[in-house]
Amino acid sequence: MAGERPKRPLSAYMLWLNENREQIKKDNPGSKVTDIAKRGGELWRGMKDKSEWEQKAMKMKEEYNKAVKEYEANGGTDTGAAKKRKGKPAAKPIKKTKKKDTSDEEEEDESD
Secondary structure, eight states: OOOSOOOOOOOHHHHHHHHHHHHHHHHSTTOOHHHHHHHHHHHHHHOSOOHHHHHHHHHHHHHHHHHHHHHHHTTOOSOHHHHHTTTSOOOOOOOOOOHHHHHHHHHHHHHO
């Protein structure tokens, strides 16, 4: 049987952020991790040319797809999550009634 399923590739944004995180930290000393991530998102959205990162991400995705095909051809399956739960019954979702839904209906009835 094949080894573990290949890990999904990083997005263009995550590739960029991993390479630029240290510079963002230097530019914003004393910032929390969440502030660094927020600033990274702002910088990414403001970028005009993301083609370098998008090309890297596309190449990684192609390599990932190829690795997945090899993995599956060598006996790997996509049932890793199911194997972990083997022997345990699936939990039934709990249905909760929403008070908001009933109040919306009542408001509609009053407006008619």
